[in-house]
Amino acid sequence: MSKSDFGLIGLAVMGQNLVLNVESRGFQVSVFNRTTATTDEFIAAHPDKKLVGAHTLEDFVQSLATPRKIQIMVKSSAVADTDRDAVDAVIEQLIPLLDQGDIIIDGGNSYYKATERRDAYLAEKGLRFIGAGVSGGEEGARKGPAIMPGGPTSTWEVMKPIFESIAATAEGEPCVTHIGTGGAGHYVKMIHNGIEYGDMQLICEAYNIFKHAGFTPAELGQIFTDWNNGDLESYLIQITAEIFKQNDPETGKALVDLILDTAGQKGTGKWTILNAVENTVVISTINAAVEARILSSMKDKRVAASAELQGPTASITGEKAALVKKVHDALFASKIISYAQGLDLIKTMGAEKNWGLDLGKIAAIWRGGCIIRARFLNDITDAYRSNPELSNLMLAPFFTKLLNEFQQNWREVVSLATLNGIPVPAFSASLGYYDSYRAAVLPANLLQAQRDFFGAHTYERTDKPRGQFFHTNWPDVIG
Numbered sequence: 001m002s003k004s005d006f007g008l009i010g011l012a013v014m015g016q017n018l019v020l021n022v023e024s025r026g027f028q029v030s031v032f033n034r035t036t037a038t039t040d041e042f043i044a045a046h047p048d049k050k051l052v053g054a055h056t057l058e059d060f061v062q063s064l065a066t067p068r069k070i071q072i073m074v075k076s077s078a079v080a081d082t083d084r085d086a087v088d089a090v091i092e093q094l095i096p097l098l099d100q101g102d103i104i105i106d107g108g109n110s111y112y113k114a115t116e117r118r119d120a121y122l123a124e125k126g127l128r129f130i131g132a133g134v135s136g137g138e139e140g141a142r143k144g145p146a147i148m149p150g151g152p153t154s155t156w157e158v159m160k161p162i163f164e165s166i167a168a169t170a171e172g173e174p175c176v177t178h179i180g181t182g183g184a185g186h187y188v189k190m191i192h193n194g195i196e197y198g199d200m201q202l203i204c205e206a207y208n209i210f211k212h213a214g215f216t217p218a219e220l221g222q223i224f225t226d227w228n229n230g231d232l233e234s235y236l237i238q239i240t241a242e243i244f245k246q247n248d249p250e251t252g253k254a255l256v257d258l259i260l261d262t263a264g265q266k267g268t269g270k271w272t273i274l275n276a277v278e279n280t281v282v283i284s285t286i287n288a289a290v291e292a293r294i295l296s297s298m299k300d301k302r303v304a305a306s307a308e309l310q311g312p313t314a315s316i317t318g319e320k321a322a323l324v325k326k327v328h329d330a331l332f333a334s335k336i337i338s339y340a341q342g343l344d345l346i347k348t349m350g351a352e353k354n355w356g357l358d359l360g361k362i363a364a365i366w367r368g369g370c371i372i373r374a375r376f377l378n379d380i381t382d383a384y385r386s387n388p389e390l391s392n393l394m395l396a397p398f399f400t401k402l403l404n405e406f407q408q409n410w411r412e413v414v415s416l417a418t419l420n421g422i423p424v425p426a427f428s429a430s431l432g433y434y435d436s437y438r439a440a441v442l443p444a445n446l447l448q449a450q451r452d453f454f455g456a457h458t459y460e461r462t463d464k465p466r467g468q469f470f471h472t473n474w475p476d477v478i479g
């Protein structure tokens, strides 16, 4: 039998679908899974495909053409760069079986610091490593995901034909690009996920306002369908419309109303926040989204507090169409802020790490395949293509215009929700960022005075050149 072009380890659903995707582009693929029965079942289910099922890692490695291209799709659990997890275990087993120049690709949601460690470790052994973020869920893996590979350019060049053939396309361009060296691919996937958290929370806040205004799931299904036919068009808006239309077969009720309000999370959002703090970058929308999941998970405490802590009873009346327009504007404006913050973090970190990141290219590959794919990523791509040095997405003329247009309705929605006791942490965090960023003067003069008061930390003055520092002998309040 001829040698395979590509090998994949880990036949969970994502792995299986990626294999079928690669095979469908004309490549022969070898597969290995720790539980051999899974391998056998998978091969048996696809008798007419160019697949090779191996029962041992030795056979698997021997079945591949060199330089071998082996993608690992096992669950990563490392939360620190020093943690060892299933990805490391597979790598250790592979090392003695591989030849110089062979390529290992980690396609899971690995922590970028672990990716950097693995990259350095494998390079010492003469092996090549690509940490590739893969987005799009199970369906994306089968039909075309967005792929965010990081690693040396020369290794990317070897992988490019396979990656480009299996990726989704947007505007005729494949949704894959060489993100940068080292851990850049997994890093950018992590921020993608942070942005995904922001998008999802903003949609949930819109839903919560509508729910308190008495909209039925059927009405919500229609609103989101309409939005998906307009400037908010995106995968997450599309699936939200479908969710509202789904009835529970057992009770006939809208399924969404039967789902418990406690959100799960696997860690990429938390990593994004930690990284933002490390880089001194504000990502308040994503913060709010992660924290909203944490608060949602405290169901028992919330139920207990709901009997103790008072607030208004929501009563939202008035013309529904007007409310829909206002919430649309609040959602869109907040979404722009969330992307502005996420991209700011990518830019800052890219410069810090010297990854040579290109925000235009990153935005371009997010236009298709991935969970955050959205029509407005075309406009983000255009913004960075026309000005790669853009200091903040809000200041790209297209987005400045939109924010100026939306800001009044955005304020009204945050006020309305707040007066009705409906939590909108991501809408309001976004608006707070917008108002802070556009404020020529903030109250930090007082803050500096406080710092100088208790710690002699000094301050600059508005009437003296920047860079001169002053200290005042403040009154003694302790006595």
Ligand code: 6PG
Residues within 6 Å of the ligand: 109, 134, 135, 136, 137, 193, 196, 264, 265, 266, 267, 268, 269, 370, 371
């Ligand atoms: C994707 C998704 C995918 C997954 C994340 C988020 O891009 O395909 O981001 O990677 O949904 O793991 O999961 P949590 O919501 O559980 O953190």
